[in-house]
Amino acid sequence: MSNQPLIRESRVSRTAAMSLMFLLAIYFLLPVYFLIVAATKPQGDLASTNGLTFSHFDLFDNLGTLFSRSDGIFGRWALNSVIYAVLGAAVGTLISALCGYALAKFTFRGREFLFSVILGGVLVPTTALALPLFLLFSATGIVNTYLAVFLPSIVSPFGVYLARIFAAAAVPQEIIESARLDGAGEFRTFFSVAFRLMTPSLVTIFLFQFVAIWNNFFLPMVMLQKESLFPITLGLYQWNGQTARAPLLQESVITGSLVSIAPVIILFILLQRFWRTGLAAGSLK
Amino acid sequence: MTDIATRATHVVATSGGRRRHNGGGPRAGTIAAFLIPFFLPFVLFYLVPIAYAIWESFRVVRRTGGQYGTSYTTFGGFEQYAQVFQNTEFWASIGRIGLFGIVQVPVMLFIALIMALLLDTPLLKIKPFFRIAAFMPYAVPGVIAAITWSYLYSPQLSPVVDLLKGIGLQPDFLGPGAVLWSAANVSTWLWTGYNMLIMFSALQSIPEELYEAAKLDGASNWTIAWQIKVPIITPSIILTTVFSIIGTLQLYAEPAVLRQISSNISSTFTPNMLAYAVASGNNYQQAAAISVVIAVITFVLSFGFMRLTSKRAGL
Numbered sequence: 158m159s160n161q162p163l164i165r166e167s168r169v170s171r172t173a174a175m176s177l178m179f180l181l182a183i184y185f186l187l188p189v190y191f192l193i194v195a196a197t198k199p200q201g202d203l204a205s206t207n208g209l210t211f212s213h214f215d216l217f218d219n220l221g222t223l224f225s226r227s228d229g230i231f232g233r234w235a236l237n238s239v240i241y242a243v244l245g246a247a248v249g250t251l252i253s254a255l256c257g258y259a260l261a262k263f264t265f266r267g268r269e270f271l272f273s274v275i276l277g278g279v280l281v282p283t284t285a286l287a288l289p290l291f292l293l294f295s296a297t298g299i300v301n302t303y304l305a306v307f308l309p310s311i312v313s314p315f316g317v318y319l320a321r322i323f324a325a326a327a328v329p330q331e332i333i334e335s336a337r338l339d340g341a342g343e344f345r346t347f348f349s350v351a352f353r354l355m356t357p358s359l360v361t362i363f364l365f366q367f368v369a370i371w372n373n374f375f376l377p378m379v380m381l382q383k384e385s386l387f388p389i390t391l392g393l394y395q396w397n398g399q400t401a402r403a404p405l406l407q408e409s410v411i412t413g414s415l416v417s418i419a420p421v422i423i424l425f426i427l428l429q430r431f432w433r434t435g436l437a438a439g440s441l442k
Numbered sequence: 443m444t445d446i447a448t449r450a451t452h453v454v455a456t457s458g459g460r461r462r463h464n465g466g467g468p469r470a471g472t473i474a475a476f477l478i479p480f481f482l483p484f485v486l487f488y489l490v491p492i493a494y495a496i497w498e499s500f501r502v503v504r505r506t507g508g509q510y511g512t513s514y515t516t517f518g519g520f521e522q523y524a525q526v527f528q529n530t531e532f533w534a535s536i537g538r539i540g541l542f543g544i545v546q547v548p549v550m551l552f553i554a555l556i557m558a559l560l561l562d563t564p565l566l567k568i569k570p571f572f573r574i575a576a577f578m579p580y581a582v583p584g585v586i587a588a589i590t591w592s593y594l595y596s597p598q599l600s601p602v603v604d605l606l607k608g609i610g611l612q613p614d615f616l617g618p619g620a621v622l623w624s625a626a627n628v629s630t631w632l633w634t635g636y637n638m639l640i641m642f643s644a645l646q647s648i649p650e651e652l653y654e655a656a657k658l659d660g661a662s663n664w665t666i667a668w669q670i671k672v673p674i675i676t677p678s679i680i681l682t683t684v685f686s687i688i689g690t691l692q693l694y695a696e697p698a699v700l701r702q703i704s705s706n707i708s709s710t711f712t713p714n715m716l717a718y719a720v721a722s723g724n725n726y727q728q729a730a731a732i733s734v735v736i737a738v739i740t741f742v743l744s745f746g747f748m749r750l751t752s753k754r755a756g757l
Binding site: 177181184186189191192203251252253255263264265278284286289293308309311343347372374379390410414421424425433 | 467472473475476479480483484486487490491494495556557560566567571574575576577578579582583584585586587590591592593594598600601602631635636640643663684688689691692694695698699702714717718721730733737740741744
């Protein structure tokens with residue numbers, strides 16, 4: 158008897174909860190859906206047809222136009238983004254892992270101090286560093302080169318923070334000790350034993366840094382004038398600013414936007430569990 | 443097997459007193475070799491720029507012999523800072539960002555919290571779908587998100603505008619009053635899922651026994667959520683708030699993109715846009731002073747918020 162209203166209540170709250178979540182899901186997915194639809198349309202249909210329904214399927218034409226525009230500059234931007242993000246995240250993950258491992262596994266004076274400096278670094282937004290870096294780099298002549306974007310990108314205090322937590326959790330002290338007794342040097346122990354044990358967490362660190370570099374805009378904007386060095390974000394931003402004068406660019410901006418987010422979204426969905434590890438560690442702070 | 447074997451030898455060996463230099467750890471040089479690959483770039487590209495910005499902010503450009511004389515930079519004390527604080531554009535940008543933060547951050551975090559709490563109840567089906575849908579915008583660069591939304595705001599192209607017109611509304615997302623909130627919407631879209639997952643991860647790590655008793659006593663999901671779960675994950679909520687405050691003060695990409703299609707966003711709309719505009723005008727010392735002021739405000743606000751909330755939460 159007392160059970161009846163309880164079940165009804167939970168049915169009501171179940172429906173309410175599901176409806177709310179569906180509304181929010183539509184909100185999150187709508188812009189990407191719009192981008193997909195718009196990327197398949199001919200330029201003329203963008204304004205004349207409903208933005209949420211497909212018309213002529215011109216995706217391949219649009220891709221052709223996108224990649225051939227201005228001597229294929231978009232392909233160059235995509236390549237640059239890949240270089241900045243993949244190389245930057247790879248080097249960044251390696252140096253974060255070495256540092257985090259040392260902070261977790263070696264005892265030495267000043268260890269806690271160094272770690273709190275790094276934690277302070279987590280709170281420093283990279284946008285705040287871009288202008289001073291520009292002033293420094295213009296004095297040394299690195300401005301407007303690959304290095305101007307690449308070098309600052311490899312530093313990730315958050316990566317070191319994660320690496321320290323993961324090294325402490327994944328690498329048992331006994332294994333390090335026994336490798337030492339077998340006569341292995343510290344670096345050999347790190348690369349042959351610890352590195353393998355830490356691999357899943359290193360993937361997490363790599364992914365976070367990859368996305369941070371891929372999405373970065375302010376640093377390249379401040380550092381680069383040469384179009385051929387631009388990452389995708391900066392290139393599309395520049396095109397988007399020209400659409401008022403050259404409306405035909407619109408379709409390429411839209412198709413280019415879709416091309417730039419598709420690989421990362423796929424990477425996301427495939428590697429979900431690694432994200433959750435990182436976010437869970439972040440929430441422990 | 444080998445693991446046990448090596449452990450055994452290890453025990454034997456250490457008890458046999460075969461210790462190396464200073465307590466068995468690696469040498470200082472080796473430790474340094476692990477640390478330097480990170481700390482060298484960290485110092486060069488994090489700490490030195492901060493020091494350099496502070497140094498520059500205390501310098502001024504002066505000219506000898508009137509307007510056409512040669513210029514030189516010299517120590518100027520707080521002159522640059524005085525200029526920052528007298529700059530009405532600076533205060534206007536701070537005002538905008540303050541208004542933005544006071545509304546956008548709570549709204550975003552509230553939605554994130556509701557979603558995280560719902561995902562942590564048995565009320566929902568297809569949870570992985572909701573999780574991915576909300577987190578997906580995190581994969582989208584701020585510039586691309588702003589470009590996409592600007593198409594959804596544009597009176598010519600937007601299906602959303604069409605839809606609202608269909609029900610008799612006359613939306614103007616790019617108008618003088620609305621454009622700040624259009625930028626806020628892009629930030630909300632980008633970061634809600636990220637914050638939601640941080641809160642959700644914290645919820646998942648709460649052992650179920652903690653609210654098993656409350657459940658048996660007949661407490662509703664609602665009561666459990668607000669009286670038990672939310673207090674436990676307060677540190678995560680504080681963390682996401684601090685990160686959001688920092689992000690708000692750094693706002694650049696979203697308004698810069700909307701500026702391309704709306705005349706209601708000036709080149710000095712946010713503090714960061716102002717700093718960039720000033721630097722583009724080659725007034726590096728003034729730009730450095732603005733950057734330092736933004737950084738100090740960021741630090742004061744985020745640490746202030748942490749202090750305030752941790753005291754109140756009794757942590």
